[in-house]
Each structure stands twice: as C-alpha cells, then as structure tokens.
Amino acid sequence: MRTTRRASLASLAAVAALAVPALVVGSPGTASAQVAPKAVAAEAQCTNFTNVSVGGGWYLHVPSVGAGTGNYNCVVVRGMNGLAVLVVQESLNACFGQGIVEDRDFGGNTEQAVRNAQTQINSDWGSHVLDVDGRFGPKTSAKFYFQAYDYSNGQNGRHTGFCYGR
Template sequence: MLSQKKIGHQRGLTTKKLLSSVLAVLALSMGLATMGTAPATASTPQCTSQSQIPMFSDVAGRNYKVWMPVYSGQINCWLALRSNSSAVKALQSSLRACNGQNIAIDGSYGPATQQAVRNVQTRWNSTHSTKILVDGIYGSQTRHAMMWYGYNPLLGYLCQYEQDKGGL
C-alpha cells in the first residue's frame, strides 16, 4: 500500500504542493479567496456621476427629486473606499443632511465616508428585521436603507427614503 507522500510524488507533486492545492480549493469553495477588489458583482458598475431622481409626486403632481449616485443614469451602482466623483458628493450630501453624519462633502470616498456608511448600515440593522451587511460599501442595500436629500416645490427641502418605501 502506498503512503500519501508516495502518491503525491507519483503524480509529480510534492506534499507541500498537494497541500497548497487542497487548501486553495477549500478557500475558494468557502468564499475566503476573492478575485479583484470590486465590492459588487461584475455586472454592477461603479457609480460615476450624480443625477436628480424622482421619488414621488405630491397631490399637485409635482415631483420630489433627490440627487443620487448613478452610472449612466442608473441608480444600481456601487461606491467604496478610494472612489472619487460627483457620485460620492451626492452620497455625502445625503449622509450629512439626512442621516446625521458629520462628514465633508468633497467627492472623495475616504475613511470618514466609509465610516458614515457603516453607521447608516448599523442603524438600519438596529431598527429593522431585514438586516444588511455592515461593510462601509455603498450599494443597493445601503441605498434603500438611507434617507436622501431632495427638493419638492410645495414642500421644500426634505429627506426621504428611496421611492417613499421606508427603505428595504
């Protein structure tokens, strides 16, 4: 009967290489190894700009609009540490005006913005049964969980959850 070490050598593998291969497969299957640094799936782009997005209409038919991060006009996008754009400014404005975060509005997603996003995520989890990942990355779950700063001609400047749904 052959020992494990001899089996590895018969296939041209050393024990070290065999162990490394097995550990790599285990890490991938458990999700411990990642490819790339993007916080979202490859199909979700990084937000690159900001746009006024209608949230609801009042009784007179006037739209309430908020500035939100977008990619080519679409709100399904992400922002993370080291993002720099007008999209980050839109996020920071709402974090500051509507979510109680004392951060600069400078368009740079640094540690302070990352912590502000974590604070919003943590606050959501402490008050709702539907939990979201607390990772400091802005994506669709955080977009639903936070309040947005906008304007309505009748009501003026207000803070509102996305689509007036109260979040997730």
C-alpha cells in the same frame, strides 16, 4: 437646528432584496456534490446621479451609472471621487446626521459614515437587511434614505430637510 424626517418604513418595505440561490454541482447520486462559489461580476462604479421624483417638484439624487440613467446597480466605495460620492455624503449628513465633510472624496470618514448608516437602517428595519461594510452598493442604495431637493417654484434644487427611500 434643522429637523429631518424620513419616509415611513411601510413605504420602504416595498423595496425587496433579491436573493440569488447557490448552484449545486456534482453528479446525481454522488456524495461529492458541492456548492459552487458565486461568480464575482465586475462592479460598475456610480459616476453620477439620477433624479428620482417623490412628487411636488421634489427629487432625490440617487447615485447611478451615468447621469439620469436610473441604473443603480453600481457602487460608491473608498478611493472614489466625484459627483456620486458627493450625493452620498450629502444624504449621509442630512438623513443620518453624520457631520462629514462634503468634499467628493470617499475616504475613511465617509466609509465609517456609510457603516453608521447601514447600522441605523438595520435597526430601523428590525433585522439584518444590510451588511455593515462601509460600501455603498445596490443593496445599500435600495434601503438608503436620500435627501430631497426642491425644484418647484424657482427653488433650483434647494435642500428640503426631508429624506426618503427611493
């Protein structure tokens, strides 16, 4: 049985969620001022991953818009297929013990595994830091534990059994 270790919460605490204030519309002095609805921007899909160094030749594979871009402002959601889905599935199994098939297909089992991970992350943080919605988006990515891969000494990306936040 492989033991998985996660980075300390102190190291994860450095990643802060951004809050976007709502806009108030209406004329000054009128009672009809209302909160404007949030503009829904089109969501970019994560299509590949970026290697994020954790030191010593170890890297995390973090879903991103394009290979190696470092743009994590994207989603991996039900119905998607591909490398970004596989990266999420591998970390769900290695870091959260989900036992799902790593098939590059984001179906119902992967969606439930993401919900389980979001619930675990909320528990680890001791507060509601993530919506438990089964969507792997920017907020989940910022708090998620990713499996580390060893690229040192000819290891060619061997799984380490260790998990870290980005």
